[in-house]
Amino acid sequence: MSDSEVFDVIIVGGGPAGLAAGLYAARDRYRTLILEKNGLPGGQIMLTGDIENYPAWEKIAGPDFVERQKRQVQTFGGEIEVGKSVGKLNRRDDGLIELGVNNGKETYLARSVVLAPGSDYRKLGCPGEEELRQAGKVSYCATCDGAFYRDKHVLAVGGGNTAVEDTVYLATRFTKKTTIIHRREEFRAQKVLVEELYRTAEEKDLDIKLPCVLDEIVPTDDGARIDHVRIRNVKTDQVEDLKVDGVFIFVGMIPNTGWLKESLPLDRNGYVPADPLTMKTVMPGVFVAGDCRKSAAMQLATACADGVVAAMQIKEHFRDPDAWGHSTDQPQTGGW
Numbered sequence: 523m524s525d526s527e528v529f530d531v532i533i534v535g536g537g538p539a540g541l542a543a544g545l546y547a548a549r550d551r552y553r554t555l556i557l558e559k560n561g562l563p564g565g566q567i568m569l570t571g572d573i574e575n576y577p578a579w580e581k582i583a584g585p586d587f588v589e590r591q592k593r594q595v596q597t598f599g600g601e602i603e604v605g606k607s608v609g610k611l612n613r614r615d616d617g618l619i620e621l622g623v624n625n626g627k628e629t630y631l632a633r634s635v636v637l638a639p640g641s642d643y644r645k646l647g648c649p650g651e652e653e654l655r656q657a658g659k660v661s662y663c664a665t666c667d668g669a670f671y672r673d674k675h676v677l678a679v680g681g682g683n684t685a686v687e688d689t690v691y692l693a694t695r696f697t698k699k700t701t702i703i704h705r706r707e708e709f710r711a712q713k714v715l716v717e718e719l720y721r722t723a724e725e726k727d728l729d730i731k732l733p734c735v736l737d738e739i740v741p742t743d744d745g746a747r748i749d750h751v752r753i754r755n756v757k758t759d760q761v762e763d764l765k766v767d768g769v770f771i772f773v774g775m776i777p778n779t780g781w782l783k784e785s786l787p788l789d790r791n792g793y794v795p796a797d798p799l800t801m802k803t804v805m806p807g808v809f810v811a812g813d814c815r816k817s818a819a820m821q822l823a824t825a826c827a828d829g830v831v832a833a834m835q836i837k838e839h840f841r842d843p844d845a846w847g848h849s850t851d852q853p854q855t856g857g858w
Contacts, residue, residue: 527631528618528631528632528633529553529554529555529630529631529632529633530547530552530553530554530632530633530634530836530840531543531544531547531552531553531554531555531632531633531634531635531636531833531836532554532555532556532557532619532621532630532632532634532635532636533547533554533555533556533557533635533636533638533829534557534608534621534635534636534637534638534639535556535557535558535559535565535637535638535639535640535778535812536556536557536558536560536562536563536564536565536592536602536604537563537564537565537566537567537638537640537812537825538564538565538567538587538588538591538812538822538825538826538829539638539640539811539812539813539825539826539828539829540556540558540563540565540636540638540811540812540829541556541563541588541591541592541594541595541826541829542591542811542825542826542827542828542829542830542833543636543638543809543811543828543829543830543832543833544556544595544600544602544829544833545591545594545595545598545600545829545830545833546829546830546833546834547600547636547833547836548595548598548599548600549598550833550836550837551599552836554595554599554600554601555600555601555602555603555630555632556595556600556601556602556603557603557606557608557621557623557630558602558603558604558605558606559604559605559606559607559608559639560604560605561604561605562588562604563588563591563592563602563604564584564585564588564592565640566640566641566775566813567584567587567588567822568584568585568588569584569663569665569666570583570584570665573587573822575821575822575823576822576823577823584665587822605624606623606624606628607623607624607625608621608622608623608639608781609622609623609624609625609626609781610622610626610781610785611635611637611781611782611785611786611805611808612785613805613806613807613808617633617806617807617843618631618632618633619631619632619633619634619635619805619807619808621635632807633807633840634807634808634809634836634839634840635807635808635809636801636808636809636810636811636829636832636833636836637779637782637794637803637808637809637810637811637814638810638811638812638814638825638828638829639777639778639779639814640777640778640812640813640814641775641776641777641778641813641814642775642776642778643662643663643771643775643776644773644774644775644776645771646679646736646771646773648736648737648738648739649737649738649739650738650739650740650741650748651739651769651771653739653741653745654739654741654748654769657741657745657746657747658670659739659747659748659767659768659769660739660768660769660770660771661768661769661770661771662770662771662772664688664689664691664692664770664772665688665691667768667770668688668691668692668695668696668697669696670768671692671696671697671767671768672696672697673696673697673698674696674697674698674699674766674767674768675697675698675699675700675701675764675765675766675767676692676697676699676700676701676766676767676768676769676770677700677701677702677703677736677751677753677764677766677768677769677770678692678700678701678702678703678769678770678772679702679703679704679736679769679770679771679772679773680702680704680771680772680773680774681704681705681706681708681709681710681711682709682710682711682772682773682774683711683712683715684772685702685704685709685711685772685773686702686709686711686715686716686718686719687711687715688770688772689702689719689728689770689772690715690718690719690722692770693722693726693727693728694722694726697727698727699727699728699729700726700727700728700729701728701729701730701731701764701766702719702728702729702730702731703731703732703734703735703736703753704732704733704734705733705734705735705756706732706733707732707733707757708732709732731753731755733755733756733757734753734754734755734756734762735753735754735756736751736752736753736769736771737752737753737754737761738751738752739751739752739769740752747767748766748767748768748769749765750763750764750765750766751763751764751766751769775813775820776792777791777792777793777794777813777814778814779792779793779794779814780792782794785805786803786804786805786808787804789816792814793814793815793816793817793818794810794814794815794816795816796809796810796815796816798817799831800831800832800835800838801815801828801831801832801835802835802846806839806843806846807839807843807846809832809835809836810828810832811825811828811829811831811832812825812828812829813825815828
């Protein structure tokens with residue numbers, strides 16, 4: 523791409539935050555491009571079945587939500603390119619922002635950038651996890667893989683909202699038996715969700731074990747299945763072996779920001795610090811939106827809101843580029 527081809531706005535990541543930013547930027551008649559590393563836009567929300575907590579929608583499937591967002595962006599002239607993995611971010615002396623794509627094979631230039639690369643599933647790192655993941659017996663998404671465990675026994679690991687919600691989903695729709703473990707003595711999920719979990723345990727074959735951790739996933743001799751899992755009570759140190767058919771790990775997300783560490787400051791968990799009122803990073807012209815932002819609420823509605831705010835602030839930046847400045851001293855939320 524030549525220097526003569528400069529976009530007003532380039533958005534890195536085609537998930538809900540990026541698509542929301544793209545919509546608002548395109549509606550402002552800026553030349554807008556969304557770069558998505560995968561073959562389709564949408565990010566993690568593409569793996570979500572029914573969305574019931576997005577304002578004004580009683581229920582909508584994740585892929586349907588993304589398709590509507592994508593059509594809106596394109597209706598107003600926004601461009602979307604897939605298979606574009608951004609690996610470099612640099613602000614040139616002339617003020618233009620340079621993006622290296624697909625291992626430096628391509629270069630894109632923009633007057634402003636919105637970073638919305640999203641996040642990926644966090645792994646436990648216990649013995650057997652990677653081996654059995656490759657065998658299809660360890661999953662991080664109940665919506666994606668729950669149907670494979672109809673009338674089976676599965677172990678769920680985690681204590682947050684996703685862990686509790688997805689465990690209920692598995693126990694009520696698919697599994698014959700479900701066991702959930704969490705390393706603390708109380709779940710950190712919202713109270714209403716925890717109450718639903720315990721109600722489900724009264725109605726279904728759902729076993730809740732606290733405070734326990736997963737020490738090992740032991741494969742069968744051929745490595746194709748799980749022979750058993752080994753869990754340990756962190757208070758008593760008692761070890762228990764369970765026969766299960768699958769393991770679902772719900773212990774949070776990791777922001778897709780490793781490629782930014784030479785360009786922007788990141789917090790100790792890899793999140794991008796930004797002014798929560800403007801989404802501005804420390805680099806003039808560069809904004810951040812969605813789950814990769816420090817202190818993000820990790821919700822679909824707030825990811826979209828981040829994208830909207832970032833796009834609206836682009837106008838202010840273009841009007842007065844010298845007014846860049848903010849505080850990034852914000853507390854980190856989330857974790858597991």
